[in-house]
Amino acid sequence: MRFQDAAKDARTIVYAGIQADPLVARLAVLAADATYAQRLMARAVMNGESSDAATWRAVFPTILGPGAPDRERSEALLAASLEVAGRGEQARSQYRGAFVEELTEVLVARRLGATAAPAVRRERRILFDGVPAEIHPYDLTVEVPGRSEAWDCKWGARGINADVLNQLDDARRHAAGEETPLRVGLVVFDVRTSCAVRLAQQTASKQGTVVVTLEALDALGGRTPR
Amino acid sequence: MPADPTRPPSAPPAAPPAAATPPTTRGAALAVALAALDRLAELGETVDDEWTYVTALAEAGRARLRAAAGADSGAALVADAAGAVAAACAEADRIVDPHRAIDWLSTLPAVVELVIVPAAAPGATGG
Numbered sequence: 001m002r003f004q005d006a007a008k009d010a011r012t013i014v015y016a017g018i019q020a021d022p023l024v025a026r027l028a029v030l031a032a033d034a035t036y037a038q039r040l041m042a043r044a045v046m047n048g049e050s051s052d053a054a055t056w057r058a059v060f061p062t063i064l065g066p067g068a069p070d071r072e073r074s075e076a077l078l079a080a081s082l083e084v085a086g087r088g089e090q091a092r093s094q095y096r097g098a099f100v101e102e103l104t105e106v107l108v109a110r111r112l113g114a115t116a117a118p119a120v121r122r123e124r125r126i127l128f129d130g131v132p133a134e135i136h137p138y139d140l141t142v143e144v145p146g147r148s149e150a151w152d153c154k155w156g157a158r159g160i161n162a163d164v165l166n167q168l169d170d171a172r173r174h175a176a177g178e179e180t181p182l183r184v185g186l187v188v189f190d191v192r193t194s195c196a197v198r199l200a201q202q203t204a205s206k207q208g209t210v211v212v213t214l215e216a217l218d219a220l221g222g223r224t225p226r
Numbered sequence: 227m228p229a230d231p232t233r234p235p236s237a238p239p240a241a242p243p244a245a246a247t248p249p250t251t252r253g254a255a256l257a258v259a260l261a262a263l264d265r266l267a268e269l270g271e272t273v274d275d276e277w278t279y280v281t282a283l284a285e286a287g288r289a290r291l292r293a294a295a296g297a298d299s300g301a302a303l304v305a306d307a308a309g310a311v312a313a314a315c316a317e318a319d320r321i322v323d324p325h326r327a328i329d330w331l332s333t334l335p336a337v338v339e340l341v342i343v344p345a346a347a348p349g350a351t352g353g
Contacts, residue, residue: 036348037340040336040337040340043333044314044317044333047329047330047333048317048320048330049317049320049326050317050320055313055317058309058310058313059310059313059314059337060310060337060340060341061306061307061309061310062306062341065306089323156328156329156332157283157332158276158279158328190332190333191332191333191336193286193287193290193332193335194283194286196286197283198283200282201278201279201282215348216348225348
């Protein structure tokens with residue numbers, strides 16, 4: 001098993017500009033240390049229609065109301081989420097995807113520790129001897145011999161489909177065929193219930209695929225929920 | 227992809243209701259939230275390929291809301307919670323795009339649950 005950079009096409013070059021936007025990194029860092037409630041608020045705002053902060057303060061009084069704990073982070077998350085929501089329908093979709101990828105990288109790198117963090121890579125393909133390479137790269141890989149990982153990142157449960165489940169499971173099986181462990185999974189910035197509903201409707205093999213939902217992001221970073 | 231063959235003929239989504247007084251009890255909050263959820267589901271069901279997912283998601287959402295409301299439907303909501311449920315459902319009613327409605331169908335029950343029973347949140351240590 002070996003890893004390889006994905007070829008760059010026009011779409012990836014445009015998307016790279018979004019991935020590099022400081023807004024994406026700011027949002028990811030804020031969300032990485034957020035509570036479940038703060039993350040749920042960010043999801044609602046980035047999905048929402050209202051662009052005024054007052055509306056969202058009314059919807060989430062326990063985190064944005066007067067005297068709410070960690071209110072400064074909640075307000076910063078709200079502001080960043082509103083910036084994403086304000087980018088227009090197509091751009092907001094791309095920003096949300098880039099955000100989930102960045103958040104995943106922050107959390108996985110945190111779990112691995114500073115020395116292993118350089119082994120966390122983006123947009124990489126995984127190659128196996130005698131197996132045709134998949135066209136689509138993995139959003140994030142951990143390239144540490146003996147404990148490698150491959151993750152795909154989704155904004156919502158709707159992003160879970162047969163193609164992505166099959167690709168992840170194929171990689172896991174091919175790695176096992178080379179007697180190399182490979183942890184594979186999906187990081188979905190959506191609630192567990194929705195992911196369970198979506199997964200129940202998929203016939204693709206998923207038993208060996210980890211699904212990390214909004215409630216379990218802290219575990220991805222090696223922490224217990226705040 | 228072809229349209230979902232299990233999907234019955236669709237009816238046009240119901241119009242959002244006029245702004246209502248915030249619910250003051252858990253039972254009233256449940257009724258408001260269920261109504262908003264049903265409107266999102268109707269809108270989301272217009273995405274042919276996702277009809278099966280939307281109907282299952284709506285059912286899971288209704289179950290989550292009923293569980294959050296609990297058995298004591300007469301239990302009073304604090305003022306912030308009453309306003310929050312009304313504001314969340316009003317936001318849901320602003321959704322006109324069916325794809326966004328599906329996203330909101332996933333999010334609304336969790337938001338209402340958080341408002342009614344904040345202790346249900348992962349990592350929460352108390353009400």
